[in-house]
Amino acid sequence: MTELISYSALEEIKLQWLAMIDTIEDPLVLIDTNYQIIRENQAYLKTIKARVPKINFNNLNGKKCYEFFANRTAPCQHCQVSTLNLKAKDAEWITSQLIENKTYSIRAHKMLSDTNSEATRFVIHYRDITVEDNLLKALSHTEKLAAIGKLAGGVAHEINSPLAAILAFSQVVLSEIEKNSPYRSDLEQIEIAAKKCKEIVENLLSFSRQENKMIEQKPFHLLEEIQNTLKLANGLLQKQRIKVIWNIHHETHDLIQGSPGQIGQVFLNLITNAIQAIKNGGVIEFRRFDEKNFICIEVADSGCGIDGKIINKIFEPFFTTKTVGEGTGLGLSISYSLVKQHGGEISVSSTSNEGTVFVVKLPKNNKINN
Numbered sequence: 001m002t003e004l005i006s007y008s009a010l011e012e013i014k015l016q017w018l019a020m021i022d023t024i025e026d027p028l029v030l031i032d033t034n035y036q037i038i039r040e041n042q043a044y045l046k047t048i049k050a051r052v053p054k055i056n057f058n059n060l061n062g063k064k065c066y067e068f069f070a071n072r073t074a075p076c077q078h079c080q081v082s083t084l085n086l087k088a089k090d091a092e093w094i095t096s097q098l099i100e101n102k103t104y105s106i107r108a109h110k111m112l113s114d115t116n117s118e119a120t121r122f123v124i125h126y127r128d129i130t131v132e133d134n135l136l137k138a139l140s141h142t143e144k145l146a147a148i149g150k151l152a153g154g155v156a157h158e159i160n161s162p163l164a165a166i167l168a169f170s171q172v173v174l175s176e177i178e179k180n181s182p183y184r185s186d187l188e189q190i191e192i193a194a195k196k197c198k199e200i201v202e203n204l205l206s207f208s209r210q211e212n213k214m215i216e217q218k219p220f221h222l223l224e225e226i227q228n229t230l231k232l233a234n235g236l237l238q239k240q241r242i243k244v245i246w247n248i249h250h251e252t253h254d255l256i257q258g259s260p261g262q263i264g265q266v267f268l269n270l271i272t273n274a275i276q277a278i279k280n281g282g283v284i285e286f287r288r289f290d291e292k293n294f295i296c297i298e299v300a301d302s303g304c305g306i307d308g309k310i311i312n313k314i315f316e317p318f319f320t321t322k323t324v325g326e327g328t329g330l331g332l333s334i335s336y337s338l339v340k341q342h343g344g345e346i347s348v349s350s351t352s353n354e355g356t357v358f359v360v361k362l363p364k365n366n367k368i369n370n
Contacts, residue, residue, distance in 0.1 A: 027069075027126040030111075030311065032119060035064045035075060044069070044126075057103070065124070070098045081122055084110045094127065094129070103133040159201055165195045171195035193232055196268070201259035220260040221253055222295060222362065230265045233271045242278055245285040252288065254295045256362050258342045263362070266338050266346075268297045270358050276286040277356060279301025294361040301357075314348065 027044035031037055033225060046057050048068050055068070066072045066079070075082075076098070080091040089110040096103045104126045111121040121293045170191045172274040177184055230237075230244060237244060256263075278301055287298040308312065326330050339346045343363045350356040 002157055014238055023198075026128070029065055030125050031065050031081070031120075031122050031124060032241060033037050035066055035081070036060060037120065047126075051099075081108050081124070084122065085210075094133075096133075097343065098126075102128060103130045105129045141172070160198070163194055163198050167191060170194065189231065193227065194266065196232060197260065200265055202317050217258060218260070219255050219257055220263075222256050222297070223252060223254055223288075225247060225264050226267050226297065227261045229267045229271065232268065233275070236272075237284075240275055240278060241281045241365075242275060243283050247284060247285055248288045254340075254364070256364065258362075259338075262338045263342065266360060267297075267299070267336040269335045270360075272300055273302060273331065274299065274301035274356070277305070279303070289307070291361060293364050295364055297358070297360045297362075299358045300355060302355045305352040306348070306356055307352060308350075311348060311350055315346075317322065 022042040024041060025043055026040065027047050029037055029040040029044050034042075040057070040060060043062070045055070045057060048060070051071065052068070060068060065077050070076050076095070078093060078095045080093050084091055091108045092106065094103065094105050098104055106127075107122045107125040109125070111123060172186055174184070174187050176192065177187065182264075220296060227246075236242075245302055271284065278284070283300040283301075285300045287300065289296050289298075315332050315336040317330060336346055339360060339362070345361040347359050347361075349359075
C-alpha cells in the first residue's frame with residue numbers, strides 16, 4: 001500500500017526546494033512558450049532590482065522575461081528558446097546584449113509536460129561570465145600585441161634602410177637645387193613624408209611594446225603641426241574632392257610641450273579616417289576652443305558616421321569596420337595612446353549618415369613627464 005505524504009510534509013519539501021533554488025547565485029527563471037515568467041529565484045529578482053529597485057516577486061509573475069531582465073519590448077534576437085523542440089531539449093549560447101557591461105552564458109532546458117498539463121515550460125539558467133570573458137579578451141589582446149610587435153620589428157628593419165636612402169637623396173637634391181625651383185616644395189614634402197613614415201614605424205613599435213614614453217619632447221606650435229599634416233594628405237583630399245574648412249583664427253598661436261611628430265600622427269590618422277568615411281565629395285572642418293588648461297581641436301567630417309552600437313569600441317586595438325586592405329584597427333588605438341602620453345584626452349561623437357566629430361584636448365604650455 002502506497003504511503004500518503006501529509007500536506008504539511010509536502011509543504012516542507014516545497015520550502016526546502018525553493019530555499020535550495022534561492023541559494024543558487026546564478027539567476028534562474030521558469031517561463032512558458034510566450035516568454036511569461038512563472039517562477040524565478042532570488043538571484044534573478046536581484047539582477048532586475050539593480051535597475052528597477054521597487055520590483056518584487058508578485059510584479060514579475062505573468063510578465064515577459066525580456067521586458068524586465070533585458071529591458072526590451074520584444075524577444076531578444078540571440079534567444080534560442082524558440083528553437084527547442086522534441087529533438088533539442090537543451091540550448092546554450094553566450095551574449096553581451098542583455099545587460100550593459102555584462103556577458104552571460106545562458107542555458108535553456110525544456111521541461112517535460114506533466115500528466116495534468118500539455119503546456120511547455122522552459123528553465124533558463126544565466127551564468128555571469130564577464131570576468132572570464134574580459135580575461136580571454138585581455139589574453140587575446142596580449143597575444144595580438146606580441147604578434148604585431150614581432151611583425152613591427154621586422155617591418156622597421158626592412159623599411160628603415162630604404163627610408164634612409166629616400167631621406168639622404170632628397171636632402172642631397174635639396175642642398176643642390178635652386179631655392180626658386182618649382183620642384184623644391186615637392187622635394188620638401190618628400191623629405192617630410194619620409195620622416196613621418198619613420199616616426200610612424202617607431203610609434204607602432206612603442207605601442208606594441210606598451211611603452212609609455214615619447215620619442216622627443218620640445219615646445220612646438222600645435223596648429224602649425226596640424227597644417228603640415230594637412231599638406232601630407234593634400235593629394236588624397238583633392239582626389240576625393242574633399243574640402244577642408246580651417247575655422248580657426250589665423251593669428252592663434254598655441255604652444256604645447258611634447259612630440260610634434262606623434263601629435264602629427266594623431267591628426268593624420270583622424271584625417272585619413274575622415275577621408276575614408278566621406279569616400280567622395282564632402283567636408284572636413286577644423287575648429288578650436290579652450291577648456292580650462294586645455295587646447296581643444298575639433299575634427300568634424302561629413303562622412304557616413306559611426307553606428308552607436310560600436311562607437312565605444314573604436315579606440316580598442318584591432319577593432320575596425322573597414323574591409324581588408326583599408327585598415328588594421330590600430331590607427332585610433334595608437335592615437336588614443338599618444339594623446340594620453342601627452343596628458344590629453346580624445347573623444348568622439350557621431351550621427352549615422354551625417355558625420356563624426358573627434359575632439360583632441362592637449363594641455364597648454366605644460367611640461368609632461370615620461
